[in-house]
Each structure stands twice: as C-alpha cells, then as structure tokens.
Amino acid sequence: MRTLFIRVIAIVFAILPVFASAIEINQKPFVIPELKQWVGKNDMFRTTATSRIVVPKSNASLLHVAKLFAEDYKTIFGQELVISEGKANKGDFTFKTASNKELGKEGYQIKISDIVEITAPESVGIFWATRTLLQMSEQSKERELPKGEIKDWPDYALRGFMIDCGRKFIPLQFLRDYVKIMAYYKMNTFQIHLNDNGFKQYFKNDWNKTYSAFRLESETFPGLTAQDGHYTKSEFIDLQKLAEEYFVEIIPEIDVPAHSLAFSKYKPEIGSTEYGIDHLDLFNPETYKFIDALFKEYLEGENPVFRGKRVHVGTDEYSNTKKDVVEKFRYFTDYCIRLVEGYGKQACVWGALTHANGETPVKSENVLMLAWHNPYAQPDTMIEKGYDLVSIPDGLLYIVPNAGYYYDYLNHDKIYNEWTPAQIGNKVFSDTEPKILGGMFAVWNDHAGNGISTKDIHHRVYPAIQTLATKMWTGKSKTLPFDVFDSKRHDLSEAPGINIQGKIGKEPALVYEQSEVKKGSKMKYREIGYNYTVSFELEGTDEKKGTILFSTDETQFYLSDPIKGMLGFARDGYLNTFNYRVKEGEKVLITICGDNKGTRLYINGKLHDNLSMKTQWYNEGKDKMYYTQTLVFPLDKAGDYNSRIRNLKVYNYCKE
Template sequence: MKKIVLTLLLLCPALVWAQNVKPFVIPELQKWQGGKGEFLMTSSSAITYDNRALKDVAEQFAADVKEMFAVTVVVREGKPKTGDFALALNKKSTGNREAYTINIGRNVSVAANEPMGAYWATRTLLQIMEQSANRAIPCGAVEDYPAYPLRGFMLDVGRKFFTLDYLYDVVKMMSYYKMNTFQVHLNDNGFKEFFEGDWAKTPSGFRLESTTYPGLASKDGHYTKAAFRQFQLDALAYGVTVIPEIDAPAHTLAFSHYDPELGSVEYGADHLDLFNEKSYKFMDGLFKEYLEGENPVFVGDYVHIGTDEYSNRDKAVVEKFRYFTDRYIKYVESFGKKAALWGALTHAQGDTPVKVEDVLMGCWYNGYAEPRTMIELGYDVISVPDGMVYIVPVAGYYYDYLNTKHLYEEWTPAVIGKEVFEEGHPKIRGGMFAVWNDHAGNGITFQDVQHRLFPAIQTLALKMWDGKNVSVPYEEFDAKRLALSEAPDVNILALPKTKGEILNIAKPQPSVTPAIAEIGWDYKVDFDILLTEKPVFGTVLFESPATKLYVADRQDGKLAFERDGYTVRFPYSLPVGRKVHLTIEGTAKETKLVVDGKEVANLDIITPYKKSLERGGMTMKFVRTLIFPLTLSKEFRGEVTNLRVLTQE
C-alpha cells in the first residue's frame, strides 16, 4: 500500500490526505486508495498499449467509449502522453490471471497479468465514467481481482427460444459486469400435464441445426451450426466462454418426438430409454456432429452433457444412468473437450464407476448431489443452489425475481444449499444462476426475462467476484446500481436516460423512428387517432424491431400487439371516421388501455391460464406485457397526432 501511495503522490501532486472515496462499480473494487482530484477524458485523449496482445482490448475500449459517450478516441501502440489511457502487461505474469491495477492521475494507467485483466479494467473505467455527467474518473489507485474463477449464468433456450441477437446482448451484459461463463441449455420440454397429459401435444425444443438428424432442430426457432459456432468465438472476445448443453437422458422429449423409439415407456417420453442401444447410438451421433473435426461446432473447453432428474426407481435403472453418465464424460473427452454435468450421483448411488478427474459438476440440489460428498470424490463443483438462484418466470415456485437482498447479504459460491464451505475452497470453481422457462407457452418474452435477469446479474456478478469482501450496504447498492446501463450498446429494457416526458410529437411521420424506438416499463403513451377508412386486418399502427401494435389484428380486427411470437388483443376496435384519444400504460405486470378517459381493459397476468390437477393443482399463468413501439407504420391509413410518451418519476 505504501507503494500505491507513493505512486499517487507522483501522479496527483495536489494529493492531500482528504482522499477520494471508492468509486461505485459492479463488482465492487477489491482495493482502493483514494487520491485528490479527477481525470477528465478530452478530445485529444488516446488509448495506448505496450503489447500487441492488448490491441483488441484497446480497440474494444475505444468502441465502447464512442458508443456510450459519443467521443472518438485514437488507439495507438506506444508510450502514453498526459491525458491518455495506457494499457500495459506486467513483465511477470504471476498471481490471478484476471487481476489488474489502475492508477489514475495525469494518465489512467492499467496494468494486468494477462489481456483478460486489462479488459476487465476497461469495464471498471466505463462504469465510473457512465455515472458522471462529465465522464470524470477520481484520482486514486485500484487493485482488483476475482475471488472465484468461474462466474456464470445459464439460460434455458430449449423451452423458450431466444434469438442469437439476444444471446449476444446477454454476453455483452455479462461481460460488462465481469461474468465469464454462459451456459446455453439447448434442449428441453414443457410439462405434459398442461397439455392434456399427452406427450405428443407437449412442446419441446432442440435449438441447434443437425445434419446428422435432419428435422431434429425446432421449426419455431433454432441456430445454424455456423452461426452458433461464430457466436461462441465472438463471446470469447468479450471474456465470456459459452458452455453448450445437450441435456440427457432426461428432458429429452425433442429426441423422442424425432424418433419415438428413443423414449422410455416406463419413465416417460421425455426420458431416453437407457435399456435401448438405439439411444446410445443416437447420442453418439449427436455429440459427434458438434465435436469432431479441426473446427468443431462446440468451441470452448467444456461441453455440458446434462444428466439431471432421471428416475432412481430401482437399482437396474440407477446403474444404467451411471453408465450413461460415465460413457458421455469419456465420449466428450475423446474429442479433446472436458465434461460438465448436473450433479445427480447422490440421487443415483450405485456401483458403476463414474469418472471424476477433471469433471465439472453443477451442485444444484443437495438431495441429488451432496456437495461435500462430491468434493470428497474429487469433482470440481459450481455452486448453483436451486432454492437461492433459480428463476422460473411466473411459475409460482422457485423465484420469479431473485431475492437479491438475501443473496447480497448472505450468499457466496461457498454456500451450496444448507452447506457452507470456507471461502476460496479449491474445489469450488465458482457460482452460477439460472433462468428456467418451465412453463412453455406462457406469454413470457425476452424482455420479460431481461427484467428478471438484469438485477440478478448485477447482484450475483458482485458476489461471485468479491465473495465476502463487500463493504457497501445493500440499500445503497440497490439504489446506485440503477445508474448503470445494461451494457454498452445494450438497452433491452428500452429505458430512457431521463424521467418524465420523453417525447412530445405533434404529428409523427410514418417510418421515421423518433429519438427512442420503444419505451420500457413503467410508461404512459397517449395520442389522438383517426381512422379514415376501415383497416385491413393485420394493419400495423406502431412498430419496433421487437414489437408490432396492430390497429386491427389478423383475427378479428381488434387493437392488439404482437411480441416474441405471442399476440395479445384488447377488447376494443377503433371506430372509423371519429377521432379518439388513446392512452396505453405499461408495467412489467400489466398493460392498460384507456379510451377518451375511460378504462377499457387492464391486461394483467392471467391466472390460472392452464391448470394441472396431476401436479397438485399447479397453474400456468399467461403474461400480457408490452414494451411500447414508437415508429408509426407506413401501413397505417389515417391520422395520429399529439403523441406523448411519459415515464414514471
């Protein structure tokens, strides 16, 4: 610390003992020594690097500065001048590979063991600048490093399809908050109890193109092999490793929909028949397709083989399950990869050996995999306790929104269910949380998921990076986090930078996108509208890349909106030849329509939407939220005037 203070005296000559307080960033900085004064980026500031390995980091930093602050910064190799950002690699790469230091004075000097650390340093600087009106960075010295090497998130794309554009945005958001592992759960299925108890009617998804098994990939949305491979490569540039997951031998209805002979008669069509050699031949072919060759579809070190929630009804099936698990650990390894899997070996205790060394296990429920036992066996584990970090949107079990206060104050990756380990346990690689879309077809959109995901990422990114080394009270954290964006070039929640009246346009022009393309919750949009002729069913009124608001929907001519494949209708049709004043108010729970001052509809969450007596009266709810699109469609025939957009103060 004496060395840090001496450095500050050299960099900030005006230093006195009244020091700058630690800047608020997420994750919290591990160490800070405050100086006096501030660094201001100017039009002549540059970003320099002393090693070609840092060129990409410098260029990404410059691109983000331009995106966030509309400032163009030159990038060059060489020594910095006063007012520059300087990126450097330490001469000796020792210690934590993600560690970095920042000294802020006449320059902003970043030093890191590896390029990854330098990249994380630029995330810190962007967050500091984002919270200042003049992009000021307080003078001081930072020493920062993660407590856990694996800081992850899992998204279930099997039950609900998410576009690659959204997955890219998730990567950018994770990266902005220094999370580095994104598990993509590629296949799964709904509960048959919501679909007349009929497996044939129950939706399932496998989201990756397969040429080995043409027709296996879901028609309602999947990724081509080339695009998914490129996505993984691009994610690495943001410091995020993608772990693709093919879940088997349970959660496999998509496979038995493809070939009914693969499904188990005894345990259900969503289980592979482990006593049928055809199941193994099928899985061999599927993994091989994505793992073979010099440039395999699955890019990273790890491939997740699933292995959760199979029956343990009798010894025979337990031994088959253990055989399956061991077989695919070794099969993945035969292609030069490492295997990750869900913990199930307490649930499936038996005699058949299962490989342990260099296998990564997600400990999600202690009844399925007792973490102390798994660690004693030798597994590397990820802390994914379902009772703490599982989001299942509007399902009525687990969490709709995570209890971020409890997690902030009580959880670190050393807490796995009721088991609490010492911080930094060498076999606990880190933590992860998950979004499961169990209730397939419940109206949830990617924006609804994002509303649940964003506060969780901000909170858990901090706890995975800092462990117990957190000094900011939760209430302060929860207030200050709102000043930070989702990520550079990411605003899925469509939130403006200011509150109150956002737009006031006397006469919107067709196909002209206003200052904002859409408005997120909580908002009020009102406007006058006159239909000059009877609209064709399916005529769009307002639109954005994600949403259409119909002046007359395709089915019966009602005012309606469509987003993420779902159409929601208001019980109202616009008159022809008479001007009316419409007000639409939206929150993350409901969408309200007011016509000429009278409330016509309040489209809240329908419950129950579907009911299952077989699952103890479980209900499926249906979500009818709207992030409002603001580009007037050229399809519309009539007049829209006096468009106002307001957000809650």
C-alpha cells in the same frame, strides 16, 4: 506575545494542507463488482481532444482489448480514442502486462493520475479494467475519473449464468447482447441450454402433444431442429467467437437422458416406455448410437461447432426407483463424460449422483459438476469423490418466470448480504475451498406457452446479473450496504450500446412528443420499457386487419390485429388484444400504460381494458399456468395506416 502569534500562524498554515487533503481525497468509486482495493488521491483525470490508448502494437492481445475499449468509449461518449504506441501524454490511457502473483490470472491494477495506467498479468485483466473505467466514466457528466489507485481481482474463477433456450426460443441477438452485458459486469461463463420440453399436464397429458425443441441446426438428423426458432451452426459458431472476444466462455448444453422429448419424438424407439418418452431408454443400444452421432456432429473436426473447452451433457432428474436403472444411469453418465472427453473437451454435468447412488463407477477427475440441489448431489460427498463444483443452489438462484414456484425475481437482498459460492444449499464451505470453482444462477422457462417475453426474462435477469456479479467476484469483502448498492446500480447502463430494458431518461418525465405521426415515419427512440405511458389522439378510419401502428423488428402494436381487427400487440409469437376496435370517423384519446405485470388501455382518460396476468386452468382445475400479457412499447417506426395520429406523448412512468 508576537512570538506566540507567529507560532500560531505557523501551526495553522502547517495543518491547512492536511485539512484540504482530507477534504479533497477521492472516495472509492462505485462499480459492479465492487473494487477490492482503492487508495484515493486528489483531483480528477480528464480526457483531452487528443487522448489516446497507448499500447505496444506488437502485442496482438492488448491491441484487441484496446480496440474494444475504443469502440465502447466512442459508443458511450462519442469521443474517438486513437490507438497508438510510444510515450504517454496527459489524458492518455496505457495498457501493459506484467507478472503479479497477487492479482492471479484475471486481476489488474489501475493508477489514475494525469495518465491512466492499466497493468495486469494477462490481457483478460486489462479487459476487466476497461469495464471498470467505463462504468466509472459513465457516472460522471464530464466523464471524469477520480485520481487514485485500484487493485482488483476475483475471488472465484467461474462466474456464470445459464439460460433455458429449449422451452422458449431466445433470439440470437439477445444472446449476443447478453455476452456483452455479462462481460460489462465481469461475468465470464454463459451456459446455453439447447433442448428441453414442457410439462405434459399442460398438453392434455400426452407426451406426443407436449412442446419440445432442440435449438441447433442438425444435418445428421434432418428434421430434428426446432422450426419455431433455432440457431444455424454458423450462427452458433459466430456467437462463440463474439464471446471469446469479450473473454466470456460459452458452455453449450445438450441435456440427456431426461428432458429429451425432442430426441424421442424424432426417434421414438429411444424413448422410455416406463418413465415417459421424455426420458431416453438407457437399455436400448440405439440410444447410444443416437447420442454418439449427435455429439459427434458438433464436436468432431479441427473447427467444431462447439469451440470452447467445456461441453455440458445434462444427466439429471432420472428415476431412481430401481437399482438396475440407477446403475444404468450411472453407466450412461460416465459414457457421456468420456464421449465428450474423447473430443478433447471437459465434460460438465448436473449433480445427480447422490440421487443415483450406486456401484457403477462414474469418472470424477477433471469433471465439472453443477451442484444445484443437495438431495440430488451432496456437495461435500461430490468434493470427496473428486468433482470440481459450480455452486448453483436452486432454492436461492433459480428463476422460473411467473410460474408460482422457485423465484420470479431473485431475493437480491438475501443474496447480497448472505450468500457466496461457498454456500450450496445448507452446506457451507470455506471461501477458499479449491474444488468450488465459482457460481452460477439460472433462468428456466418451464411453462412453455405462458406468454413470457424475452423482455420479461431480461427484467428478471439483469438485476440478478448485477447482484451475482458482485458476489462471485467480491465474495465476502463487499462493503456497501445493500440499500446503497441497490440504489446506485440503476446509474449504470446494461453495457455500451445495449438497452434491452428500453430505458429513456433517468428521472420521471415526458421524454418524447410529436405533434403528428405520419405513416411510415421513423421515431427518435426504438422502444420504451417498463414503466411507461404512451398516449396519442386518434382520428380513426376502418383499418384492414393486420394494420400496424408502431413496430420494431420483434414487436408490433396493431390498430387492427390480424385475427379480430382489434387494438392489440404481438411479441415473441404471442398475440394479445384489447376489447376495443378503431371506428370510422371516431376521435379519441388513447393511452397505454405498461409495467412488468401487464398492459392497460385507457379511452379518453378512463380505464377500458386491463391485460394483466391471467390464470389458465388445465385438467378440470387440477393444474394451472399464469399467462403474462406485458408489452415493452415499440416506437421505432410507424406502420401503413389510414387513421390520423396526433399529439403523441411518451412518459417514462405510469401516468395513471
């Protein structure tokens, strides 16, 4: 019996470590995009007061990544990581490059023990690894990292997003922030659509009255540049330099020969009299002289305005009703491709050559085609012809804010569960098809003048960034159910130091209060985003028109708007007013509730006005546009008012 007891005790002690190990093994961390491989170990890595980033200082590229990581770590966590060289100690991060064919150009390995060791074939992989570490750390209250080993690499080389700046001006700072947001989610291609025009039915069916814009400074054609918002050459160069630092490629797009009203308004003789002046006249030699000069301005010289390896020339949605026009369109497309290539750039085009099927040859070798709508360019045919493709199917990946067609918000569930870049419309290819370089999604601001703000665009685009980043990196190998992914993604920030959403706090709560707001004072928070409630007690005086209560650099909330003297707000060039005027001597509780549908005013607890989406009709009811009246509420600074503001309360939910 004693022998049996000893044996039992021995077995118990033998298997206890196994049970303990099974319990303590760290589970796969949640990051976006999902990690390809994870081997969990026991325990956690913790930084110390002396934690460093250890990197060979002779390696300038790794030193650059180390500086970015140190800056971002300090921004998020407040701890400064010294960059050093030599032997790593407990609590340090180490960076080194080493060849590894399995990982490809952008892959990386991370070994997390008492030291975090990052290894990658190239510095871009080291950079993506730092994004992984930052995401893992920000989900831990103690910024701990689970010990284990990561191997990660993308399935697709091109992972992108396109934004239409032509129909709606997108401020430079927004684009700069988006470079960092995209990089945080390992997206590496940012296409900027620099010119376009509205639809003439919203402008009295008159092309000359229809909104159009070209967003770049031009010295070759003085007066061409949009006056309601544009980028100087130096600003656009600096944007591209920032993107290069974050391993993001910017593809500038000048869209011709359709969508070109800005050019034909400037130079009327190059507009088509047959198809509308938003189309360039392909048979007019002056059109080609204009195109030559326009592209030359941004492509010539040792330090051109367009710095990257690719330039997009548009070329879609032109008429195909006549054979001679089709052939001329094909000639024009080939002309633009070779024009760009003459400056050492790779040409990018929208797919249009099924729609414009003809005999005139169009160069395909080393041309990148965005496959957006199969009737315009059948992707299998384009692959046979030799084009490299970007998968950007309009029926799944086009956002047109509040337009009533395509998507207002993408169907993230469907994309996450069903799509990879190998699926273009109804065509499904092998996930290893070498001619499909990757994917993009797009936001098109078709309805110029519809009240949509950049905050509204971000509200639609940011969750799409998270979903599409996963699908373009991970392909079919993602393992999390969508509901888990959709829940956990809210735990991640947009990027270090960026909060375009205006989020304050994670749980529904009263997040800020102040007993009295004195004029000219500075608030703790810059703004509060959807969904929110802001309330305050007002002891009113007769304020002059244009009196601001709260503001940021971009947004003003008025006690007395500049036109009618009503309570209201302005952002993105739009002024929206409530049916309420501040009265002399009035004491009242004012409450504002805002979400992505509209903005509501309560007076003494009762709904007084609702600035929701409204329908605007055109052409005797034949055409309509939905006008949006949303507000991300500004809190940065108080204005120069005479009224008294007390008991300010800010909630991060709609308290209705």
